[in-house]
Amino acid sequence: MVDFPERGGRGRLPLTVIGGYLGAGKTTLLNRLLTQTHGVRLAVLVNDFGSVNVDADLIANRDGETIRLTNGCVCCSIGDDLAFTLHDLADRADGPDHIVVEASGVAEPNRLAGYAASHPRLALDGIVVVADAETVRTRADDKYVGDLIRLQLASADVIALSKTDLIDAEACRRVRRWIEGEVPRARILEAAQAGHFTEFLFSGRTQPPRPACEGAEDHRRIFATWTFTREQPLDGAALRATIAALPPAVIRAKGFVSLAEAPGRRFVLQLVGSRWSLEPEEAGTAPAALSLGRSVVVCIGLADQLDTAQLATLFAPTSPSVFPPAVAALLRGEKSP
Amino acid sequence: MPGPVTVFSAKKIITMDSAVEEATHVAVRDGIILEVGTLDDCAAWGPYTLNDQFAGSILIPGLIESHAHLLDGLLWAKAAYVGAIDRRDPSGKLCKGVNNIPALIGRLKEIEARMPDATTPLVGWGVDPSLNDPIVPITRHDLDEVSKTRPIFLLHASCHIAYVNSPTLALANYAAIKAPGVLRDASGAPTGELQEVAAMMAAIKAVAADMIGGSTDATQFFNFARVAQARGTTTIVDGGGSTYFEPAFLKAALAATAAPDFPARIHAHNNGITVPTADDMIKFAAMLEGKGNDKLAFGGLKILVDGSNQGFTGRLRPPGYLGSGANGLWNRAPDELKELVPALHKAGLQVVAHCNADQAAEAFIDAVAIAQDQKPRFDHRHFMVHGQLLDESLLRRMTALGIHATLFSNHMYYWGDFHRSHTFGAFRAAAMNPAATALRLGMVVAAHSDTPVSPVDPLLTMWCAANRISASGRVLGAKERVSAYDALKMMTFNAAFLLHRDHEIGSIRVGKRADFAVLGHDPLAVDPTAIKDIPVRATILGGRVFPVAD
Ligand SMILES: [Zn+2]
Numbered sequence: 001m002v003d004f005p006e007r008g009g010r011g012r013l014p015l016t017v018i019g020g021y022l023g024a025g026k027t028t029l030l031n032r033l034l035t036q037t038h039g040v041r042l043a044v045l046v047n048d049f050g051s052v053n054v055d056a057d058l059i060a061n062r063d064g065e066t067i068r069l070t071n072g073c074v075c076c077s078i079g080d081d082l083a084f085t086l087h088d089l090a091d092r093a094d095g096p097d098h099i100v101v102e103a104s105g106v107a108e109p110n111r112l113a114g115y116a117a118s119h120p121r122l123a124l125d126g127i128v129v130v131a132d133a134e135t136v137r138t139r140a141d142d143k144y145v146g147d148l149i150r151l152q153l154a155s156a157d158v159i160a161l162s163k164t165d166l167i168d169a170e171a172c173r174r175v176r177r178w179i180e181g182e183v184p185r186a187r188i189l190e191a192a193q194a195g196h197f198t199e200f201l202f203s204g205r206t207q208p209p210r211p212a213c214e215g216a217e218d219h220r221r222i223f224a225t226w227t228f229t230r231e232q233p234l235d236g237a238a239l240r241a242t243i244a245a246l247p248p249a250v251i252r253a254k255g256f257v258s259l260a261e262a263p264g265r266r267f268v269l270q271l272v273g274s275r276w277s278l279e280p281e282e283a284g285t286a287p288a289a290l291s292l293g294r295s296v297v298v299c300i301g302l303a304d305q306l307d308t309a310q311l312a313t314l315f316a317p318t319s320p321s322v323f324p325p326a327v328a329a330l331l332r333g334e335k336s337p
Numbered sequence: 338m339p340g341p342v343t344v345f346s347a348k349k350i351i352t353m354d355s356a357v358e359e360a361t362h363v364a365v366r367d368g369i370i371l372e373v374g375t376l377d378d379c380a381a382w383g384p385y386t387l388n389d390q391f392a393g394s395i396l397i398p399g400l401i402e403s404h405a406h407l408l409d410g411l412l413w414a415k416a417a418y419v420g421a422i423d424r425r426d427p428s429g430k431l432c433k434g435v436n437n438i439p440a441l442i443g444r445l446k447e448i449e450a451r452m453p454d455a456t457t458p459l460v461g462w463g464v465d466p467s468l469n470d471p472i473v474p475i476t477r478h479d480l481d482e483v484s485k486t487r488p489i490f491l492l493h494a495s496c497h498i499a500y501v502n503s504p505t506l507a508l509a510n511y512a513a514i515k516a517p518g519v520l521r522d523a524s525g526a527p528t529g530e531l532q533e534v535a536a537m538m539a540a541i542k543a544v545a546a547d548m549i550g551g552s553t554d555a556t557q558f559f560n561f562a563r564v565a566q567a568r569g570t571t572t573i574v575d576g577g578g579s580t581y582f583e584p585a586f587l588k589a590a591l592a593a594t595a596a597p598d599f600p601a602r603i604h605a606h607n608n609g610i611t612v613p614t615a616d617d618m619i620k621f622a623a624m625l626e627g628k629g630n631d632k633l634a635f636g637g638l639k640i641l642v643d644g645s646n647q648g649f650t651g652r653l654r655p656p657g658y659l660g661s662g663a664n665g666l667w668n669r670a671p672d673e674l675k676e677l678v679p680a681l682h683k684a685g686l687q688v689v690a691h692c693n694a695d696q697a698a699e700a701f702i703d704a705v706a707i708a709q710d711q712k713p714r715f716d717h718r719h720f721m722v723h724g725q726l727l728d729e730s731l732l733r734r735m736t737a738l739g740i741h742a743t744l745f746s747n748h749m750y751y752w753g754d755f756h757r758s759h760t761f762g763a764f765r766a767a768a769m770n771p772a773a774t775a776l777r778l779g780m781v782v783a784a785h786s787d788t789p790v791s792p793v794d795p796l797l798t799m800w801c802a803a804n805r806i807s808a809s810g811r812v813l814g815a816k817e818r819v820s821a822y823d824a825l826k827m828m829t830f831n832a833a834f835l836l837h838r839d840h841e842i843g844s845i846r847v848g849k850r851a852d853f854a855v856l857g858h859d860p861l862a863v864d865p866t867a868i869k870d871i872p873v874r875a876t877i878l879g880g881r882v883f884p885v886a887d
Contacts, residue, residue, distance in 0.1 A: 021672075114517050115535040
């Protein structure tokens with residue numbers, strides 16, 4: 001397992017948007033994010049500061065509408081102007097490793113995601129939409145907000161299904177199937193699992209959690225990782241096609257890759273749910289031990305869904321063939337061009 | 338000791354009082370109306386000074402702008418007006434609209450030539466290409482013709498879009514900004530059009546940092562009042578986005594409005610727009626209760642329910658926007674309204690709700706119905722702002738629940754054609770802002786400009802309500818035209834009623850404040866299509882004359 005370096009400093013500052021309608025459970029998820037031991041200095045920007053509910057012994061200090069936690073996270077109110085708050089965090093030398101923005105219950109998360117591109121350092125990491133398993137289907141037909149609920153679900157890279165404990169297993173399966181019908185290729189997690197997934201959803205790091213904290217057993221059972229390694233540069237077009245075709249069971253992926261089309265450079269792969277990017281690496285972000293030309297991609301997903309054999313098949317065509325392209329395509333069972 | 342009595346004479350005084358409609362003289366003492374009638378009637382109060390400078394003019398109650406934004410005053414203070422609509426600046430100078438790109442470039446060059454140094458950014462406001470002829474986008478190439486070295490930043494009339502030149506793009510490092518609202522040409526270079534805050538932010542920080550709200554600049558208050566006063570306004574509403582609950586802002590507002598030459602009364606709604614929760618709204622409203630002065634009062638709590646119709650963000654009932662069937666944005670979720678509105682209603686507050694399209698109106702009406710069910714209240718005077726797509730069934734529910742409205746009649750003129758062809762289609766464009774039906778159902782209805790969205794000019798708004806003529810000359814919904822009398826009542830007494838101030842302003846009646854507008858012609862006698870062209874000679878505020886320059 002390659003240990004990717006921590007985020008921070010002046011490089012890319014990932015931003016995650018958490019959306020979902022009023023009462024869907026965004027606050028519960030945010031409170032969990034803030035207080036978990038995950039080693040990431042999160043800045044969580046919330047709409048309703050009053051709803052943040054953090055144990056007093058986890059609070060380092062409180063200053064107006066900002067709470068600093070002992071784990072290095074901060075939570076502050078979005079205030080009048082989200083763009084202003086984000087730019088302030090991005091310009092700060094002692095800024096966070098990762099920003100999480102809570103979208104208001106009526107926001108279209110895509111619109112907020114636009115803010116991630118408003119500053120050179122900020123980069124959208126993903127949109128997580130929390131949906132109330134008990135009410136999401138009824139709400140999706142509501143005359144006032146039905147269209148909004150559907151828009152929110154459609155904009156999600158990962159859907160976190162909340163309040164699954166309030167319904168029975170069959171109802172839960174039904175609502176999941178309904179979402180899968182509404183949002184093809186939806187990545188669906190239960191919100192309680194999303195809490196366990198904080199490291200992956202919100203850090204940009206990909207090593208599994210250290211088994212030091214309590215509940216590590218749970219983590220292990222819930223997720224699985226699969227690592228793809230190649231010593232030869234990959235075929236860029238094939239890699240892009242593979243990433244686009246990854247099954248919904250892959251919730252997060254990250255990698256450093258070398259491409260045959262651009263020798264001497266390295267690229268960074270980021271994937272959260274259905275959103276992914278493959279961009280040239282900023283100098284110095286890759287692990288020192290990773291030699292140029294070598295590629296490592298780590299995929300993380302739910303243990304009971306991640307089909308590692310399927311992943312191996314999907315990644316196979318990414319290695320450039322020694323045969324000419326037309327022959328290679330034939331070998332892969334494709335039609336000759 | 339009561340002060341001296343002044344008697345103003347006029348060719349005709351239109352009182353807008355339901356009992357006594359006309360007079361020729363009005364006696365004023367200590368800012369309050371002492372008598373209304375003939376000179377002899379006024380003389381019954383003893384010695385007086387006769388002021389007959391308006392003897393050839395028409396006196397009406399001071400006009401009331403029932404929905405506007407202080408931002409108008411800040412824009413005049415910080416930026417040059419370069420929009421397509423004619424507007425008068427705070428000094429009274431007419432800024433002719435520029436409605437095509439060559440004219441815009443010409444205007445910007447004039448402004449540029451007057452700037453004292455070579456580096457200060459040129460910041461403009463009020464641009465709206467949809468009102469241009471032809472409608473073509475503004476690009477950095479156009480603005481580079483004005484200057485290739487000085488940063489230029491032009492704000493769209495909606496405040497949601499900016500147009501910048503190449504020096505601004507370079508200064509703010511747009512090469513590194515990938516926000517989707519940064520429009521790009523085929524080569525991938527920014528066109529200079531920046532849509533929405535996320536895209537505009539870097540440019541604002543680099544060249545127009547003082548355009549960001551929260552300014553305590555005294556000029557904004559004066560500008561806001563002066564522009565309105567020049568068109569006969571004596572009371573103007575600051576519609577809810579300002580932060581009077583911040584001590585520094587309140588102090589600036591109190592200091593500005595306390596000046597004896599401050600030319601109008603500001604009626605400020607409490608802020609339910611940037612304040613998120615009912616508890617804080619109630620707390621701030623209580624804190625500001627009675628904190629004003631003679632020319633600054635606080636009342637009503639303003640909330641936003643949806644967006645804007647011309648921006649395609651109003652919340653419509655089916656079938657949605659013309660052609661696309663799309664719908665707009667909620668600013669507050671209907672489920673939140675069901676708790677927020679009853680909480681404010683129970684706290685005894687007056688709720689003022691921005692509902693542009695009909696689904697937003699329906700959600701607000703539903704919320705008031707819940708509030709009235711939980712705690713029946715008479716005469717709360719909750720009112721809707723804009724209500725542009727109200728129909729008879731929504732209006733009837735509103736009257737049943739005691740909800741009134743100030744309509745956005747100016748839209749009929751400025752955006753009527755646009756609504757007909759782009760947003761609502763023929764039927765709904767003709768049915769917009771149904772003042773006649775609302776009045777017939779007994780609702781107390783006013784109308785407004787929403788400046789800076791459209792220019793503050795109550796006579797123009799009155800003209801819009803009475804004529805419903807679009808910019809291209811088409812009459813939209815003749816059945817919803819109101820009489821000149823009703824239109825004038827919308828801009829005076831009815832507006833005062835919405836502000837819970839009809840006992841002190843809004844008509845010329847003994848005991849009320851001596852707030853008048855002095856007009857060159859009789860608005861009830863001229864052809865209704867000429868109402869907007871009536872000259873305003875002066876306003877009288879609490880008995881003090883505020884002249885208007887011609
Ligand atoms: Zn407004």
